[in-house]
Amino acid sequence: MSTWSGPFDPDPEGEDTHLVLENAEGRLSLWPTWREVPPGWSARFGPAPYEACAATLEPGRAQT
Incomplete structure (x- = not known):
């Protein structure tokens, strides 16, 4: 089993490591x-x- 972590993998819980981006077409990333x-x-x-x-990004989940 590999211990390598990719750039989009979660980091330690509670750290502000990610963003949700939006483009002009309303697409999210x-x-x-x-x-x-x-x-x-x-x-x-x-960041969060x-x-x-x-x-x-999950359908039906409210954003805060």
Whole structure:
């Protein structure tokens, strides 16, 4: 089993490691905070822990 962690994997719980980005078409993307936000996208939620950001992408979940 590998212990390698990719750039989009959750980090330790409670750390603000991710953003939810939105583009002009209303598409959403889960994005790590260490990466520069690409042109045409803006932060819609976060920075926040991975789980909080992922929850905003689930249908029917309210965003806070």
